[in-house]
Amino acid sequence: MNAPRPSATSAPVSSPLWELTLARLRIFFREPGAVFWTFGFPLLLSIALGIAFRNRAAEPSIVAVVSPELERALAADAQLRPRLLDELAAREALRTGKADLVVLPGPPISYLYDPARAESRLARALADTALHPRGPPATVDKPVIEPGSRYIDFLIPGLLGMQLMSAGMWGVGYVIVDMRTKKLLKRLVATPMSRAQFLWSFVVMRALFLLMELPVLLGFAYLVFQVGVAGSILLLLGISLLGALAFAGLGLLVASRAQNTQTVSGLINLVMLPMFVASGVFFSTARFPEGVQPLLRVLPLTALNDALRAVMIDGGGLRAVAPQCALLAGTAAITFIAALRVFRWR
Amino acid sequence: MSSPTAALRCEKLVKQYGEVTAVDRLDLEIASGECFGLLGPNGAGKTTTVEILEGLNEPTDGRVEVLGMAWARDERALRQRVGVSLQETHLPDRLTVEENLRMFRSFYDRGRPVDEVLEQVALQDKRTSWTERLSGGQKQRLAVACALVSDPDVLFLDEPTTGLDPQSRRQLWDVVLGFKARGRTVLLTTHYMDEAERLCDRVAIVDKGKVIALGTPQELIASLGGQQVVELATERPLGPEEMDRLPSVRGARRSADGMALTVEQLHVALPAILARAEPFGLTRLSTHHATLEDVFVHLTGRRLRE
Numbered sequence: 001m002n003a004p005r006p007s008a009t010s011a012p013v014s015s016p017l018w019e020l021t022l023a024r025l026r027i028f029f030r031e032p033g034a035v036f037w038t039f040g041f042p043l044l045l046s047i048a049l050g051i052a053f054r055n056r057a058a059e060p061s062i063v064a065v066v067s068p069e070l071e072r073a074l075a076a077d078a079q080l081r082p083r084l085l086d087e088l089a090a091r092e093a094l095r096t097g098k099a100d101l102v103v104l105p106g107p108p109i110s111y112l113y114d115p116a117r118a119e120s121r122l123a124r125a126l127a128d129t130a131l132h133p134r135g136p137p138a139t140v141d142k143p144v145i146e147p148g149s150r151y152i153d154f155l156i157p158g159l160l161g162m163q164l165m166s167a168g169m170w171g172v173g174y175v176i177v178d179m180r181t182k183k184l185l186k187r188l189v190a191t192p193m194s195r196a197q198f199l200w201s202f203v204v205m206r207a208l209f210l211l212m213e214l215p216v217l218l219g220f221a222y223l224v225f226q227v228g229v230a231g232s233i234l235l236l237l238g239i240s241l242l243g244a245l246a247f248a249g250l251g252l253l254v255a256s257r258a259q260n261t262q263t264v265s266g267l268i269n270l271v272m273l274p275m276f277v278a279s280g281v282f283f284s285t286a287r288f289p290e291g292v293q294p295l296l297r298v299l300p301l302t303a304l305n306d307a308l309r310a311v312m313i314d315g316g317g318l319r320a321v322a323p324q325c326a327l328l329a330g331t332a333a334i335t336f337i338a339a340l341r342v343f344r345w346r
Numbered sequence: 347m348s349s350p351t352a353a354l355r356c357e358k359l360v361k362q363y364g365e366v367t368a369v370d371r372l373d374l375e376i377a378s379g380e381c382f383g384l385l386g387p388n389g390a391g392k393t394t395t396v397e398i399l400e401g402l403n404e405p406t407d408g409r410v411e412v413l414g415m416a417w418a419r420d421e422r423a424l425r426q427r428v429g430v431s432l433q434e435t436h437l438p439d440r441l442t443v444e445e446n447l448r449m450f451r452s453f454y455d456r457g458r459p460v461d462e463v464l465e466q467v468a469l470q471d472k473r474t475s476w477t478e479r480l481s482g483g484q485k486q487r488l489a490v491a492c493a494l495v496s497d498p499d500v501l502f503l504d505e506p507t508t509g510l511d512p513q514s515r516r517q518l519w520d521v522v523l524g525f526k527a528r529g530r531t532v533l534l535t536t537h538y539m540d541e542a543e544r545l546c547d548r549v550a551i552v553d554k555g556k557v558i559a560l561g562t563p564q565e566l567i568a569s570l571g572g573q574q575v576v577e578l579a580t581e582r583p584l585g586p587e588e589m590d591r592l593p594s595v596r597g598a599r600r601s602a603d604g605m606a607l608t609v610e611q612l613h614v615a616l617p618a619i620l621a622r623a624e625p626f627g628l629t630r631l632s633t634h635h636a637t638l639e640d641v642f643v644h645l646t647g648r649r650l651r652e
Contacts, residue, residue: 019452023441030440030476182436190402190432191496192425193453346402 016193020201025208028171038171038213042163043220046156049282050225053151061123064090064099070131074103077130080123103127156221157308158281163213164240165275165301168247169254169268171209172202176255177264180344189345199252199340206244214240230315239311239321242328243304249335250300256343275301303327352411353378353500353531354399359408361394361555368394370555371408376548378499381522381532383546385539385638391555392535393433393504399533400430400502413499426455429498431489433505439478443469443488446477447495454496467491467521483514490521501525503534507541519544539638551642558645566641571596572610575636576619579604581627592618599644606643608636 028034060081065071067084074082082103085093093099094112100123102112109131113120179185188198214237221227229236250271258264275281278288279301288296296302307324310316318325354376361369369391376382384392397403398410401417401424410417415424437446447460464470467487472480480488486506493501503522507515515538522545526532536542542549543563551559551566559566567573572594586598586605594615597608609615612633620628 014448014452016449016452019449023438023445023449026445027438027440183432183434184436184438186402187430187432187435187437187492188453190400190425190428190430191450191453192422192455 017197017200017204020193020198021204021208024175024201024205028205034171038163038167038209039216042159042217046152046159046217046221047224049155050152053155061100061119061126062093062098063123063127064093064102066090066103067105070103070105070109074127074130077126079126080130101127103131150225152221152225153227153313154284154309155282156217156225156227157312158305160214160217160240161243161279161301161305161308162276162281163217164210164243164304165247165272167209167213168206168244169251169272171206172248172251173255173264173268174251174261176202176252177258177261180255180258181260186346195345199336202252203245203248206248207241210237210240210244227312229312231311231317235318235321236308236311239304239307239325239328242325242332243300243308245332246300246304246328246335249332249339252339252343253335256339259344275299278302280305298327300328300331351378352376353380353413354382354533355409355411356395356399356405357409359395359398359410360406361391361398361403362406367555369398369405372552372555372557374550374557376531376533378531379526379529380547381526381534381545383542383549384533384535384552385537385542385549385642386535386552387537390552392552394555395552396502396504396533396535400428401425402430426496427499429493429496429501431493431501431503431506433508435489437477437485437488437492440476442474442476443480443491444473446488447491450492451495457496458494460495463491463495466494466524468517481514483510483517486510486514486518487521490518494521494525498530500531500533503532505535505537507536507538515541539642542638549638551638551645553642553646559641563638566638567636570608570636570640570644572608573636574609574612574615574633575640576607576609576612576615576631576633577601577604578607578619578623578631579629580623581629584623584626589619589622592622595619597644599647601643604630606640608640608644609633 028038060079063074063080063082064085065074065082066087071082071084074080083093083099087104090099090102091112094102094114100113100117100119104110104112111124111127113124115121176185179188189195218227218229251268254267254271255264258267278285278292278296279299280296281301285293285296285302303324307321307328310320310324314320352375354374356372356374359369359372359374360367372391372395374382374395384395386392394403398405399412401412401421412424413427417424441449443464444460447463451457451460461470464473467490469484469487469491472484477485477488490503490506493503501522506522507518510518519541522532522534526545532545534545546563548560548562549566550557559569561569584605586600586607589595589605589607590598592615594609594611595607595618596610599606607615607619616633620631623631
């Protein structure tokens, strides 16, 4: 059994960690769909949302009126666009959102509007001022357009966070379960391959990917929307790395026991969907009630988005994002340890 | 039963899945340099036995020794020295043949050059092809190549040719014979009897988790008492008991639509068989060289592929 092996070589071969990582990268880049969802999709999303929510000149409020006198009086204000209708049609226009306000002649003049709609309240205030002028104003308006205050400035860090989440969850979670289903995991543990190195290859892959994903999205956002990074690029990279690790850990955890790709797809969506909605990707978490805010703050994607925005928009330093970074690092550590405890290799 | 040169040994191996006993007190001893076949129908316990020997499954009871070591104690050392080809492994679709082999090679401290292994499994021309573009036979040869790249002392092959066309099967047989010619040990499972006869020094026929026959293919065939099998069917019923006292007929049993006789000397037996069967309206008669398939049917009364 220990006979000399004439053809056996002890020539150096590449390290298993490198070979495993290389395999991951090759498989990814040879799958056009995966490349699109990782690199193309966030760009398309940012274009679509950037156009839909671009800053426009303020739209005039539409006011339905039932008498020509009122129409004339309101037309004097450029911020109002009165439309002369009969009363039935006017009420119909308000109900269907085609008008923000209905003004009925008095005396007293009555305003019909929906107080829950901001446009309605605005139209009512403007109309009231136009109909009851109060002499020269004692105040002066100074319009302010701060860089970083546009919707796209808010959106880009959110999209980056979302991309780090879905790339981590699918790129680790789904891929591992796919390998388990195809008995590839079992075949690999039949070799002396180090299991730690196998898992590390996913971490290294995510880190390498980050170095590609980050410039693509940030460069695009800068060139197309002039979205800059107010704070340190290096800090941004560090936060993204922590985010990538946290979601790689979560991906590993959902994959640790799932026996087929349907199960893991369901688990991934179950984990990601609440964060898509509630972690401030597309709109601020401040829109949720005060009572659930503590809950939202401990979601990893909320922490990631908050930290990314703090650096990109507010130019915050390490001190400003330390709590979020700690939460992400903790998520990564806990999920990796938990996943390793329960991981099914065969 | 122990011998110092045994490459693989298991004693009173038991594997239970709940109420089901997949392996039932199975003993095996496979010598170093031997090509050993586990034969049996689907569900006989072959794969479970092999996976326990490969250290991929835990026995419920019994002792397992591989190259004089135990999986529980020496897994790290053993993994370096055994090569495994599972019954089904789906290698990554979009890695090339060479990339797959290099990855597997990187896991081992020692091994053979990738080029040499590619040549051995006749895949040099497919070196840069993605796995998904390979034929079934080429995929299977690549799977075996991944097991050979570490230059293992023991090679496990679980149904290596199931579902392959005859030419692909012969190509794979050449790979196994080449490995065996280097003095290494092979344990393979199959339900193809011709494969076992062609490749194996010894075979164990396994049924319901037990070894029901063990020996060289020739010994097992000889245990039938004759080298030839005559199968016949008649219009009117004719029982085997009428036949087994004919000259040179060594055994007789019913088959699906008639009977099968084991015959020592065809030229002696055939005239007598014809004379006996013709009054019953002979509808079919054929002869073939006895195979392990006949041994299995003889032992269990069932066909292998049932």
